[in-house]
Amino acid sequence: MIGLGAVPLIADAIDEPFYTVLFSRMLILSIGAVSLNLILGYGGMVSFGHAVYLGIGSYVVGIGTLHAVEDGVTWMGDGFIHMAVAVCASAIAALFIGAISLRTRGVYFIMITLAFAQMFYFIAVGNESYGGDDGLSLYMRSDFSGLLDLSNDNTLYYLNFGFLIITLYLSHRLIKSRFGMLIRGAKSNEQRMRSIGFPVFRYRLVAFILSGAICGLAGVLSANQTDFVSPSVMHWTRSGDLIIMIVLGGMGTLFGPVIGAVAFLFLEEFLSEFTEYWQIFFGPLLVLVVIFGQGGIDGILVRLDNWWSKSSLSKQKQ
Amino acid sequence: MNWILLLEQTLNGLQLGILLFLLAAGLTLIFGIMDLINLAHGSLYMMGAYFAATFTQWTNSFFLGVLLTLPACMLFGIIVESIALRKLYTRSHLDQVLATFGLILFFNELVRLIWGPIGLDIPLPDILNGSVELFFGIRYPAFRLVIIFAGITVALLLYLLVSRTKIGMLIRAGASNRQMVSALGVNINLLYTIVFGLGSALAGLAGLMAAPIMTVEIGMGEGILIVTFVVIVIGGVGSIRGAFVAALLVGFIDTVGRSFLPDILGLFVSNDVADTAAPAISSMLIYVLMALILAIRPQGLFPPKGV
Numbered sequence: 001m002i003g004l005g006a007v008p009l010i011a012d013a014i015d016e017p018f019y020t021v022l023f024s025r026m027l028i029l030s031i032g033a034v035s036l037n038l039i040l041g042y043g044g045m046v047s048f049g050h051a052v053y054l055g056i057g058s059y060v061v062g063i064g065t066l067h068a069v070e071d072g073v074t075w076m077g078d079g080f081i082h083m084a085v086a087v088c089a090s091a092i093a094a095l096f097i098g099a100i101s102l103r104t105r106g107v108y109f110i111m112i113t114l115a116f117a118q119m120f121y122f123i124a125v126g127n128e129s130y131g132g133d134d135g136l137s138l139y140m141r142s143d144f145s146g147l148l149d150l151s152n153d154n155t156l157y158y159l160n161f162g163f164l165i166i167t168l169y170l171s172h173r174l175i176k177s178r179f180g181m182l183i184r185g186a187k188s189n190e191q192r193m194r195s196i197g198f199p200v201f202r203y204r205l206v207a208f209i210l211s212g213a214i215c216g217l218a219g220v221l222s223a224n225q226t227d228f229v230s231p232s233v234m235h236w237t238r239s240g241d242l243i244i245m246i247v248l249g250g251m252g253t254l255f256g257p258v259i260g261a262v263a264f265l266f267l268e269e270f271l272s273e274f275t276e277y278w279q280i281f282f283g284p285l286l287v288l289v290v291i292f293g294q295g296g297i298d299g300i301l302v303r304l305d306n307w308w309s310k311s312s313l314s315k316q317k318q
Numbered sequence: 319m320n321w322i323l324l325l326e327q328t329l330n331g332l333q334l335g336i337l338l339f340l341l342a343a344g345l346t347l348i349f350g351i352m353d354l355i356n357l358a359h360g361s362l363y364m365m366g367a368y369f370a371a372t373f374t375q376w377t378n379s380f381f382l383g384v385l386l387t388l389p390a391c392m393l394f395g396i397i398v399e400s401i402a403l404r405k406l407y408t409r410s411h412l413d414q415v416l417a418t419f420g421l422i423l424f425f426n427e428l429v430r431l432i433w434g435p436i437g438l439d440i441p442l443p444d445i446l447n448g449s450v451e452l453f454f455g456i457r458y459p460a461f462r463l464v465i466i467f468a469g470i471t472v473a474l475l476l477y478l479l480v481s482r483t484k485i486g487m488l489i490r491a492g493a494s495n496r497q498m499v500s501a502l503g504v505n506i507n508l509l510y511t512i513v514f515g516l517g518s519a520l521a522g523l524a525g526l527m528a529a530p531i532m533t534v535e536i537g538m539g540e541g542i543l544i545v546t547f548v549v550i551v552i553g554g555v556g557s558i559r560g561a562f563v564a565a566l567l568v569g570f571i572d573t574v575g576r577s578f579l580p581d582i583l584g585l586f587v588s589n590d591v592a593d594t595a596a597p598a599i600s601s602m603l604i605y606v607l608m609a610l611i612l613a614i615r616p617q618g619l620f621p622p623k624g625v
Binding site: 040046048100101103104106107108110111112122123127128236240243244247278283284289290291 | 349355402405406409411412413415416417419420421422423424425426427428430431540544547548550551555594597598601602605608609612613616617
């Protein structure tokens with residue numbers, strides 16, 4: 001984590017600002033993945049539509065700055081308002097999706113969240129006044145009146161970094177709290193939780209909304225990072241990518257999603273430099289990871305650690 | 319309202335519904351029996367279309383192409399099943415989603431590598447290319463009628479296969495109690511492979527029938543896969559009858575909604591608003607339908623028995 005904090009300095013030092021942008025994207029997707037991990041990793045709710053909230057957050061910035069630049073409505077370019085609106089809008093969308101899909105389990109839940117995500121995707125595609133299929137280019141970034149200047153990529157990087165730290169801290173506190181215990185308990189045995197007398201559905205719904213709201217914030221950051229908003233932000237494969245990051249990193253662990261996001265973007269960058277058809281390697285790799293690597297990168301690290309301490313113990317015995 | 323247009327759109331809806339049913343039947347069978355959620359089902363549909371395009375080109379005959387495509391799809395499905403999917407049956411649904419998502423990425427790139435990034439067209443033979451006069455002088459494209467009849471025939475055959483034959487009995491038994499079937503000495507792995515091959519052939523059939531009316535392109539299976547999920551969720555996961563009813567319902571609502579919603583909205587709000595809002599709303603219709611049905615019946619219209 002400390003290493004991540006020094007990235008812009010190193011990138012500036014070796015004169016490769018490209019790395020700042022790459023790592024910035026890692027941080028943003030990490031926030032998204034950490035938020036999804038709250039419900040997927042800890043709560044066992046496999047939401048296949050989490051990119052919706054990335055999209056909502058992005059569109060709040062896109063639409064807001066469009067009106068700020070073209071119609072001169074300055075408050076619509078304000079970063080604080082973007083964040084507030086994005087969080088509220090994502091929470092409302094999550095309430096709607098969650099209230100219906102959480103009534104179901106397992107495969108139903110996966111398919112329904114995927115279907116609703118597709119619905120939001122089509123709303124964005126069909127909305128011609130805000131770019132439709134082609135999307136919107138941002139002519140300005142969110143304006144934090146004098147406090148922060150986001151047009152500087154390094155400032156944006158540290159904003160992303162700060163939000164990731166806050167998200168991780170929040171998620172850590174949440175999981176250790178009574179609320180978090182309940183969500184985790186409902187994952188391993190829902191019936192028991194219910195018979196103790198907890199309204200599991202309501203707790204799950206709150207977790208679902210919270211997770212969506214955090215991801216909406218990541219959407220605001222993401223729009224500022226790419227200076228571009230289009231329906232592809234919430235394409236269903238994006239939701240798949242988020243799940244991959246979590247499983248790759250190790251689900252149900254605090255830092256797993258961050259490791260996963262970093263590894264995912266590195267792989268993408270590395271493989272696509274190697275060949276244009278990088279997904280032909282990435283696809284089977286994913287299948288292999290699922291079949292053979294349980295617990296993701298985090299799990300492998302833990303196993304390595306165990307193996308290390310075991311072998312050093314046996315050496316001591318000798 | 320224009321009745322001829324309504325009839326035409328109803329037939330179009332029926333035709334879309336039939337395509338959806340072919341996909342949904344395979345997917346729901348695979349889920350019901352092997353407890354496998356297969357995202358790559360859309361890839362099998364895509365392969366059906368690409369195989370059909372290639373074989374038609376090779377043989378210079380659409381009919382020969384079709385005859386070659388079906389077994390090719392079945393074989394392709396069986397290969398995929400035995401290499402990658404067989405290991406996933408006992409895994410969690412999350413693992414299955416991820417692995418089959420990986421397969422989609424792989425197949426999309428594979429198709430891009432072999433056939434190139436540009437979409438293909440399949441020329442139809444003259445007999446199918448014209449239109450047929452129905453009644454009252456209404457003309458309708460012949461090929462779309464063929465799709466409807468072929469689909470209904472396949473649906474009937476599938477019904478007979480599942481409810482009247484020995485293999486159908488095993489399929490139903492496998493869906494309700496896997497361990498018992500295997501304990502009674504049935505080769506469950508062979509049964510799985512057969513069912514997967516059957517599902518692949520159905521998806522391939524849908525792909526090859528869709529190919530001449532939509533373009534054959536990379537990723538063509540993904541959009542329709544999600545709609546197929548909607549169909550399965552509405553119909554009840556694992557139920558073929560539910561898949562049939564829901565597929566027709568979704569096909570009809572989607573098609574008719576898209577063509578008539580601007581007029582219907584125009585009755586309530588100004589035409590300008592109706593014209594801009596209609597495309598967005600009409601693409602939402604089937605999801606709203608899904609939400610409504612789930613709010614009333616979380617298990618879908620025809621939940622399978624004993625689950």
